[in-house]
Amino acid sequence: MPITPATTTHSSSNGTAEAILLELVDENGVTIGTAEKLSAHQPPGRLHRAFSVFLFDEQGRLLLQQRALGKYHSPGVWSNTCCGHPYPGEAPFAAAARRTYEELGVSPSLLAEAGTVRYNHPDPVSGLVEQEYNHLFVGMLQSPLRPDPEEVGTTAFVSPAELAERHAKDTFSSWFMTVLDAARPAVRELTGPSAGW
Secondary structure, eight states: OOOSOTTOEEEOTTSOEEEOEEEEEOTTSOEEEEEEHHHHHSTTOOOEEEEEEEEEOTTOOEEEEEEOTTOSSSTTOEEOSEEEOOOTTOOHHHHHHHHHHHHHSOOOEEEEEEEEEEEEEEOTTTOOEEEEEEEEEEEEOOSOOOOOTTTEEEEEEEOHHHHHHHHHHSOBOTTHHHHHHHHHHHHHHHHOGGGOO
8 A cells, every 4th residue: 555656765864865665575474575665566566564544533433535646556546544554674553653643644542453454456547456464453533634635635534324325436445445344343342333333
């Protein structure tokens, strides 16, 4: 799940720009190397570590984001609250908290691990492939959003029924239902039976 444009670099300690690297993993999630971000997503895709965050408000509604139109992968589609990739050596929990703040301007509360899921989802529009070992997290949102417009087009809070309606008419990321279904037990534990997840 891309978190920044493919051409984006970050500065190293000596001031030079470096390509963004992802952790390559085996089928058990054990790190086996690194790869440049775009190359890891080119067909057939290389299995790499990722994360997905699901945040809820006090009413048990899920925060969705519509990915910004400038994203190189899956622009303009709806998806879960936040997703991305840890940097090599970065703990998935730390990466999830970092990216949630970078994309949405908020720090989640009660953020908890919700398992992992492995999938292979080609994106027919971009031709890229999501071959990921994804760490799932659920939490609460208790402060106002300040989305970064380069990352997030818009946001919406939805109940399960509203999500079903939106999913039937809008375009969602190829990975969305896979990660949501895998996270549902933790979502139910967090939101309680009345929320309906």
